[in-house]
Amino acid sequence: MSFTTSFQNTRSGRALLSAASRLSMGATVLGAAALFVAPVHASAQVAKTAIKAGKVITLNGEPIENGIIIIEGGRVTAVGSQEDVQIPWDAEVVDQPGMTAFPGFVESHVSRGIDRENETLDVAPFLNVRDSIDPVNFYFEDALRNGIVVMNVQQGNDTVVAGQGMVVKPYGMTVESMMVKPRAGIKMSAAPKRGKSRATQAQALRGAFEDLKRYLDEMVQRKKDGDDYDRREALYQGRELEGEAAKGKALQSEAWTIEGFERIPRGEVDEKQEPLLHVIEGKMPVFMWCGSAADVHTALRVADTNGFTKHMTLVLDNSCWKAAPKIKAAGVSVILEDNLAHRERDPITGEEIETFVPKVFHDAGVPFALSSSTDSNRSLWFQAAQCVAAGIPREAALAAATSVPASILGLSDRVGALKSGADGHVVLFSGDPLSVTSVVEHVILDGVHVYDRSKDVRVQQLTDGTRPPGTVAEEPEEYEGDGEDDSDNQ
Amino acid sequence: MLILPILVSALAFSAPATAAVSPAAGxxxxxxxxxxxxxxGDGRVIENxxxxxxxxxxxxxxASAPEGLSVRKVDGEIAPGFIAMRDATGADSENNETTRKFTPTxxxxxxxxxxxxxWAHLVSEGITTVVMTPASDRIAGGLDAIVSPATGEIVKRGVxxxxxxxxxxxxxxxxPTSYAGLYAHLDRHFADAxxxxxFAQARSGATRVMMEALSKNEVARAVAFAKQYGLTGAIIGAPEAGDQVDLLKSSGLGVVFEPLDAGDRADVAESAKALRAAGVPFAFASDAGTHGPAAMRMTAATCMRRGLDAQGALAAMTKTAADMLGVSASHGTLEVGKVADFVVWSGAPTDLTSRATHVFAGGKLVHESERSSSHHTHR
Amino acid sequence: MRTSYQRPQAAIAPTFRGAASALAATAALAMAALHLGGNAQAGQEAGSDAEPVRSQALFLTAKRLIVSPGNVLENASVLVEDGKITAVGTDLKAPEGAQAIQGEVICAAFMDPWSTAGFDTGSVNSRDLNAATMATDALDPYGEKAVLEELAASGVLLTRSQVGLASDISGFGAVLRTPSAEVVLEDASMSAAIGAESPGFSPDQFGGRGGPQGFSFGPQSIDPIDRIGQIDKLVSELAAGQKYAEDMAEYEKELAEWKAAIADKEKELEDDFKKAKKAREKAVKDAEEDGEEVKEKKYKEDRRPREPRYDAEKAAFARVVQGEVPMVVHAERALEIRDLLRSTEPFKRLRLVIAGGTSALACKKELRERGVTVIVAPSPANPGGPVGELDPGLSLAAELDAAGVNVLIGTGNASALASRDLPLLAALAVGHGLDRDTALRAITSGPAATFDVADQVGTVKRGHAADLLVLSGDPLSSSSRVLAAISGGAVVPQATK
Known part of the structure; x- marks a missing residue:
């Protein structure tokens, strides 16, 4: 079988390609995983792929036996049974009757693939992971092996207010080419940063917003003063002063009021303060780390005071299950850490209590997403499988690794399900995605074949000892000794 | 029950010279x-x-005095001097013995x-008899002794x-660095005594044992050990003894509660109530060296505020303690022939609002408090 | 202004030990003494997360009702409705549906003016706090319920809690209702400490818990020079706060003047506008004829006064210096207390409270004259303790009181549980010379008055919040038991074994 490598998809490139798709030209470019920027000339070829699999799990209805997915120009255009769907004559056909097609897992929050997790600065919302993502970081390659198609890369937990994150796919030579959604949210922490106590952390977190308020108030005041001065000057000089239209916009916040903010052109707001302003106005989502159940209260309090509860997702340590009722009442979604069982010793009886955290949130009706931020062997399929083992229905478990994260990231129509209009991401498993014996055989991102297990050099090294071409195994040297008696008995 | 105001008692009793309260002239x-x-001390209370x-x-x-003896009236209540089942005041040096766990003799x-x-502070809180013990971190640290801090007397050695x-x-x-090792050593000493x-004297019953054990597990092991070798005596610690009442009752051992630290949960209070209800004897340690002279009274008061009756608390600090130590022939209650260790309290003896206005040890006045002075006078 | 922060009521979920035990009998006896009439105690199931039943009215009756120490009503009752005391008297009748509770004595709940209850241990032991830190940020709604239960069982239903016990300056402490960790007053005090070690450094061979008071003044104490340095730092912060307050007041004044002047000017300009316009038109015409550019008149006005730069810590100290918030300073040694008194003398409106005060007798005259309140934490340990022969031990409270100093009794321990000993410590103080009523005042109305919540708690008065105890005997007597603890109008469920 052959695969088509399409031209690499930047957003503009795809627009161009789909426009050019009306010219149906056969796409038969074979090649390595070389990437091309979308061509500007009008004779762009539109890649079309038809993936036939023994089973297609769409997560948008019942699984389809002998199903087929059509991807054109990097987008899914049709999903259905092989009997019902017409294959475009110029599509590359992939036929894997023994495999299961799956939309791919969505990693809702991860701090890997970046240079360092956190800065020493307490409040640094102007930073962006765009500047620290390393496309060749091992994490991204490994994500493909685990069937993860998009990930929300955010800064780590050791912070007060960290920088902005972005959603990327684990394939590309540049950050721009990996980008799926640039402004994916700001990371904050309600749990104490190293060196702080809960009291000083909450103080710093609240203080960041209070500083912003003061800054904006001062700005508005200065502007008002300036306008008033201008008016008086004109009066003095006998000039008519033309009314000036407000250059900016009024503040769009539920919790804050700043009279006269519309006088300030938005461009004048200091870029260091701007990200938090977007948070206040609900334009920038927030990912708030909570290290303990008490931190959840801090997080909700700060969010409520500053009006961004609706745009906040809590990233939880597993001890936070105790705050489930509070979280439910606030109506926020949560992202769970990858250690799903919380263990605690009762201080009075001494007995060890184990709580399976996702079950608590499932029973409470709180939308929860799984995450696999530490080791590869705790990847999302494993997290979901553990949920099923603990009694959570399969749909809910799968959703926690696909549609719930997609919804949290605002990408519900693009990832997490195989349906018309979604991004062309398909993962082909050797069996059921949640089964421990299944492996990821192929990954297609935006219609591009980016991973083939049979050609995975590292896996081959592990499974059958094949060495990468050009390498030679070193034989350990015999140790001769230097003739001295090294034994302990002197 | 009347609550005796301190003011009244202080005024009623005009400050005497020491001589007026001790031996009358003649x-x-x-x-x-x-x-x-x-x-x-045994529950009997004699009015006036x-x-x-x-x-x-x-x-x-x-109810009355023999002919010819003038009776001095004191305002307040008289009770036997308290017996503290463990105290290391003045014996800090004993904590230096860190290299050897076994010094049984x-x-x-x-x-x-x-x-x-x-010691003076301890006496001023009504404690007239103290059990001195080796440090808690030794396995067989030695033989406890009963001393009278006020008179300077060693009441009994090798108790x-x-x-x-x-x-x-x-x-x-x-x-040893493990429980298994600890018990292996102890087994060896006791079996081959x-x-x-x-060890032999403990097995034969000639000498009691005082076993330090804290967690329920440790207590259960200690009880099993005592049963195995036929040992009598008491367990020191056991704050959760209330959950092991049946086990303790079957062992015949008593319990000595350690004083509460500010940060400790008051399990002791619940345990004291449970032991009292079940008839398991218990007493208190004072550990004034680390907890202060009033700690024993405070621990007893904490138990009372949780429901231990006053007589139970008083007995624990007097008669029961003496019974546990095997010195009830001479100590623990105010009965004919016993040593004259007693305290005049300004109110109920177990009440923290009472002060020890006079403390007698061996019939001598060893402490007297004046209301307005900033330092307690002592002997 | 002071904010009285009413948070939503946290759930009281007591942990109940195994039901079947010999103690069930004792518990039953205790319950019988409660003479529960009317409705049963509903809604307080084991492990329940339900809101405490506040809606049910309570009718408390006792042989002795201590309205405030020294003011006793015989055979009196208290009616509690919706969290408040709605009636107090000797001839009240229980309304329909009210839960009746009887006992020997009713009094105000005990308040520990020097506690750490309610906050997480990390913040309590932290040393990196600052003047603007709010202890309420460290509230731990998931803290050990057993701790709060024990405090309630001993009758300590209110505390002035702080964090950073060993921190030089630890920010704002709060008055809390212990059973629910509800905040009664968020900014009840500013706290500081001179010469305190962090807990755990004490050479305590029996477990390293840091000695009875949670920290040590032993051989590892801070150097005397450093301690004086701490006082200097504190005083300079107070001075900075005062300057900040003065600068702010000055700014407000100047701003008001400037605004008035500008308003006048503006009116003037508006009045003269037509004239100015005409003059300008003429000038423009003239300039056009001459082929020159119009030269506008130069306009000058006074600049708006600049607001002093906001500084949270200075603002906090400004409130303290102006007497809005009392400042609690933990100081033990005579030298430091004297130095502290002397250096804070210029701040006439400062409300100073000294906590600990082991050697305070050395300055008793100054303390009385300055109206300084002393929180004594009578530790039963080491009367010949940290400061040697100068330490009067357990009679400190009595001696200070005799000298006319306002005395409160507190626990001041890094462990929240320590507050449970408050009534016992008060009793010990009585045993060592303190007047009984004074001792009771020192743990009820006294702390309430010092920390500005006397209009809500501390005495049994109509209109106050219902924080009350029903006891089987005198509040300080060791044989008395707390039969019922009422916090914010709700009966606190008692843990039974």
């Missing part, structure tokens, strides 16, 4: 005191009771320093073999 060593209540002391011992306790009485100034069977006795630096050794 008699060699006899005097009599009458108080609004005399607590015998009179206690007569001769030659350091109690001659009589009753060590006689702790030798570390008794009757002149140590801290019990002190065994440390709690986590305190296990460290990473000196063997040489005649006349403290």
């Amino acid at each position: 008699s060699a060593d006899s005097f009599a005191l009458q108080a609004s209540r005399v607590h015998v 009771g009179v206690i007569v002391v001769t030659d350091g011992a109690i001659r009589s306790v009753g 060590a006689d702790v009485a030798r570390a008794f320093d009757p002149h140590h100034p801290a 019990a073999l002190h065994l440390g069977m709690s986590s305190r006795s296990i460290s990473n630096f000196v063997e 040489a005649d006349g050794s403290p």
Whole structure:
């Protein structure tokens, strides 16, 4: 079988390609995983792929036996049974009757693939992971092996207010080419940063917003003063002063009021303060780390005071299950850490209590997403499988690794399900995605074949000892000794 | 129950010279005191009771005094002097013995320093008898001794073999370093006990044992050990003894509660109530060296505020303690022939609002408090 | 202004030990003494997360009702409705549906003015706090319920809690209702400490818990020079706060003047506008004829006064210096207390409270004259303790009181549980010379008055919040038991074994 490598998809490139798709030209470019920027000339070829699999799990209805997915120009255009769907004559056909097609897992929050997790600065919302993502970081390659198609890369937990994150796919030579959604949210922490106590952390977190308020108030005041001065000057000089239209916009916040903010052109707001302003106005989502159940209260309090509860997702340590009722009442979604069982010793009886955290949130009706931020062997399929083992229905478990994260990231129509209009991401498993014996055989991102297990050099090294071409195994040297008696008995 | 205001008692009793309360003129060593209540210690309370002391011992306790003896009236209540089941005041040096866990023949009485100034504070809180023990981190640290800090007397040596069977006795630096090792050593000593050794004497019942054990697990092991070798005595620690009442009852052992730290949960209070209800004897340690002289009274009061009756608390600090130590022939209650160790309290003896206005040990006045002074006078 | 922060009521979920035990009998006896009439105690199931039943009215009756220490009503009752005391008297009748509770004595709940209850241990032991830190940020709604239960069982239903016990300056402490960790007053005090070690450094061979008071003044204490340095730092912060307050007041004044002047000017300009316009038109015409550019008149006005730069810590100290918030300073040694008194003398409106005060007798005259309140934490340990022969031990409270100093009794321990000993410590103080009523005041109305919540708690008065105890005897007597603890109008469920 052959695969088509399409031209690499930047957003503009795809627009161009789909426009050019009306010219149906056969796409038969074979090649390595070389990437091309979308061509500007009008004779762009539109890649079309038809993936036939023994089973297609769409997560948008019942699984389809002998199903087929059509991807054109990097987008899914049709999903259905092989009997019902017409294959475009110029599509590359992939036929894997023994495999299961799956939309791919969505990693809702991860701090890997970046240079360092956190800065020493307490409040640094102007930073962006765009500047620290390393496309060749091992994490991204490994994500493909685990069937993860998009990930929300955010800064780590050791912070007060960290920088902005972005959603990327684990394939590309540049950050721009990996980008799926640039402004994916700001990371904050309600749990104490190293060196702080809960009291000083909450103080710093609240203080960041209070500083912003003061800054904006001062700005508005200065502007008002300036306008008033201008008016008086004109009066003095006998000039008519033309009314000036407000250059900016009024503040769009539920919790804050700043009279006269519309006088300030938005461009004048200091870029260091701007990200938090977007948070206040609900334009920038927030990912708030909570290290303990008490931190959840801090997080909700700060969010409520500053009006961004609706745009906040809590990233939880597993001890936070105790705050489930509070979280439910606030109506926020949560992202769970990858250690799903919380263990605690009762201080009075001494007995060890184990709580399976996702079950608590499932029973409470709180939308929860799984995450696999530490080791590869705790990847999302494993997290979901553990949920099923603990009694959570399969749909809910799968959703926690696909549609719930997609919804949290605002990408519900693009990832997490195989349906018309979604991004062309398909993962082909050797069996059921949640089964421990299944492996990821192929990954297609935006219609591009980016991973083939049979050609995975590292896996081959592990499974059958094949060495990468050009390498030679070193034989350990015999140790001769230097003739001295090294034994302990002197 | 009447609550006696301190003001009244202080005013009623005009400040005396020491001589007025001790031996009355004419008699060699006899005097009599009458108080609004005399607590015998075994539950009997004599209203307007009179206690007569001769030659350091109690001659009589009753409603009246013998002919010819003038009776001095004191405002307040008389009770036996308290017995603290463990205290290391003045014996800080004993904590230096960190390299050897087994010194079973060590006689702790030798570390008794009757002149140590801290004893005075203990006495001023009504404690007239103290059990000195080796440090808690030893396994067989030696033989406990009963001392009278006020008179400087060693009341009895070798009263019990002190065994440390709690986590305190296990460290990473000196063997044994595990429970298994601890019990292996103890088994060896007890099983192969040489005649006349403290271990043999404990097995034969000639000497009691005082076993330190804290967690329920440690207590259960200690009880099993005691049963195995037929040991009698008490367990020191056991704050959760209330959950092991049946086990303790079947063992015949008593319990000595340690004083509460500010940060400890008051499990002891619940346990004291449970033991009282089940008839398991219990007493209190004072550990004034680390917890202060009033800690024992405070622990007893904490138990009372949670429901332990006053008589139970009083017995624990007097009669039961003496029984546990095997000195009830001479200590623990105010009865004829017993040593004249008693305290005049300004109110109920177990109430923290009471102060020890006069403390007698061996019939001598060893402490007297004046209301307005900033330092307590002592002997 | 002071904010009285009413948070939503946290759930009281007591942990109940195994039901079947010999103690069930004792518990039953205790319950019988409660004479529960009317409705049964509903809604307080084991492990329940339900809101405490506040809606049910309570009718408390006792042989002795201590309205405030020294003011006793015989055979009196208290009616509690919706969290408040709605009636107090000797001839009240229980309304329909009210839960009746009887006992020997009713009194105000005990308040520990020096506590750490309610906050997480990390913040309590932290040393990196600052003047603007709010202890309420460290509230731990998931803290050990057993701790709060024990405090309630001993009758300590209110505390002035702080964090950073060993921190030089630890920010704002709060008055809390212990059973629910509800905040009664968020900014009840500013706290500081001179010469305190962090907990755990004490050479305590029996477990290293840091000694009875949670920290040590032993051989590892901070150097005397450093301690004086701490006082200097504190005083300079107070001075900075005062300057900040003065600068702010000055700014407000100047701003008001400037605004008035500008308003006048503006009116003037508006009045003269027509004239100015005409003059300008003429000038423009003239300039056009001359082929020159119009030269506009130069306009000058006074600049708006600049607001002093906001500084949270200075603002906090400004409130303290102006007497809005009392400042609690933990100081033990005579030298430091004297130095503290002397250096804070210029701040006439400062409300100073000294906590600990072991050697305070050395300055008793100054303390009385300055109206300084002393929180004594009578530790039963080491009367010949940290400061040697100068330490009067357990009679400190009595001696200070005799000298006319306002005395409160507190626990001041890094462990929240320590507050449970408050009534016992008060009793010990009585045993060592303190007047009984004074001792009771020192743990009820006294702390309430010092920390500005006397209009809500501390005495049994109509209109106050219902924080009350029903006891089987005198509040300080060791044989008395707390039969019922009422916090914010709700009966606190008692843990039974």
